[in-house]
């Protein structure tokens with residue numbers, strides 16, 4: 001438990017021009033967290049490529065941002081060319097920020113986004129040793145399927161409702177304003 005870390009940032013979607021924030025977050029993951037996130041060890045150049053394709057396949061990326069840095073991320077990915085009945089989710093939280101509820105909070109947003117896109121089955125896979133991920137999945141009523149070395153979590157999102165669509169739309173408007181402010185701050189810093 002990282003008791004020294006205070007979490008006082010905000011959650012919002014990342015925009016395509018923010019690939020570098022996504023990349024920097026993934027780069028800060030240590031060896032163990034990279035292994036947990038990708039199910040195998042990955043190099044810096046793999047992360048560079050991966051981050052460059054952040055929204056290429058139409059993924060939606062939710063981030064927890066503090067002082068202009070992305071400290072945690074949840075990715076909702078389509079399985080196929082368009083949003084269909086099934087989708088996949090993946091999570092990463094930097095070590096100092098783990099065990100502060102960020103993964104749980106991001107999972108809630110991912111499930112709501114999946115619901116709003118008509119997804120009927122949301123998958124997430126993790127290593128069998130990943131107790132934190134399994135704890136979060138259980139909290140969101142996932143069915144956990146144990147396979148050799150890995151665990152597949154399956155969540156069935158509810159049908160979209162007026163309120164789930166409105167909540168996402170309202171957050172997107174606020175998120176857009178925050179993205180503009182973050183961009184302004186970065187431009188001022190760089191000048």
Ligand SMILES: CC(C)(COP(=O)(O)OP(=O)(O)OC[C@H]1O[C@@H](n2cnc3c(N)ncnc32)[C@H](O)[C@@H]1OP(=O)(O)O)[C@@H](O)C(=O)NCCC(=O)NCCS
Nearest residue numbers: 036037091092093098099100101102103104131132133135
């Ligand atoms: C898995 C991960 C996303 C969880 O994020 P997080 O912000 O630390 O998670 P939260 O704080 O929301 O919740 C963690 C839960 O795990 C529980 N937990 C922590 N260590 C645990 C352990 N050893 N055994 C069982 N449960 C444990 C915590 O008590 C907490 O549950 P609670 O809220 O009911 O008390 C994060 O640790 C991470 O990014 N890990 C590296 C990458 C990864 O594993 N990605 C998942 C595969 S895609």
